[in-house]
Amino acid sequence: MRSYENFFRQNRLPHLWCPGCGNGIVMKAIVQAIEKNPDFNQDNTVIVSGIGCSSRASGYMDFDTLHTAHGRAIPFATGVKLANPALNVIVITGDGDCTAIGGNHFIHGCRRNVDLTVVLFNNNIYGMTGGQASPMTPLGKKATTAPYGSVDRPFDACKLAEAAGATYVARSTAFHVQHLIKTIEDGLNNRGFSFIEALVQCPTAYGRRNKMGDPAKMMAWMRDNAVMKNSWDKLPDDKKIGDKFPIGLFFKAESESYDESYKKVQEIAGGAAK
């Protein structure tokens, strides 16, 4: 048995995700990133998820885990972190969970720079409920709620996170596994709101409807269209076309985390300022 498998609840495997679903790849990348960090162990790490196929991951991970309400993982995680700032808190969320119903919680978590590591499993769709469009469904892609193709301009969740105040913002994909692990590992090391968007294939509710082929073809699309940030920045605008998109670290900054700010409030309230 591989050492990272100690972080899975073995009696819950195999997981419920469809054949070829990318969620399993990202869940493994998260535990491998945790394993690389000597400060993280099963007793000081909490996994918090919302609702969706992706959010089912918390049920397979052998830590203290919270499977919360749709869109509300970040508020629950904020509560855990403030109640016990010594804990490492990781949030698992979906594109619908994080940017639709949970959109406000997301931007305000970023704004406050809560010391969380949020991994958004972006499959561009509401997978669990059968394929409704999410705020991250690309223009022209079909969903049960967009049978002629989506006309709603999608969010770039990384730009949103950066603009809202997150202090670590990066993107990777289920194809780029080693890069994904490193990206999550670096996010875990940032003291503040770390946001990692991980592209995942949903062959069932997204790929099939959009004729994207089998799971391997969907991953080959990631391989062929992802461009590392350094190269992306050098690309002329007329080459940033079609399906091409950047991956890598987009933003990093130092800023006081929310539990540090909040500690000051506690000290004042406790009489320290007298």
Added chain:
Amino acid sequence: MKSEFTLKLDRCKGCGICVSFCPKQVLALDTLGKVYVANHENCIACGQCELRCPDYAIFMDKVKKEAAK
């Protein structure tokens, strides 16, 4: 052989990801849709199959040169 495989077939969902990304066409799916090692001698022990299996069903270990004889 350069590699040794451990297959956890109860976990394999036959998605074909390992088959597609193997650079040497070593792997295949059987009639029940489970992975099997079809051309072991071609394996270069690159680990691509294990790396991307979403179901933790295939594990590849490199075999040291002396042991491989």
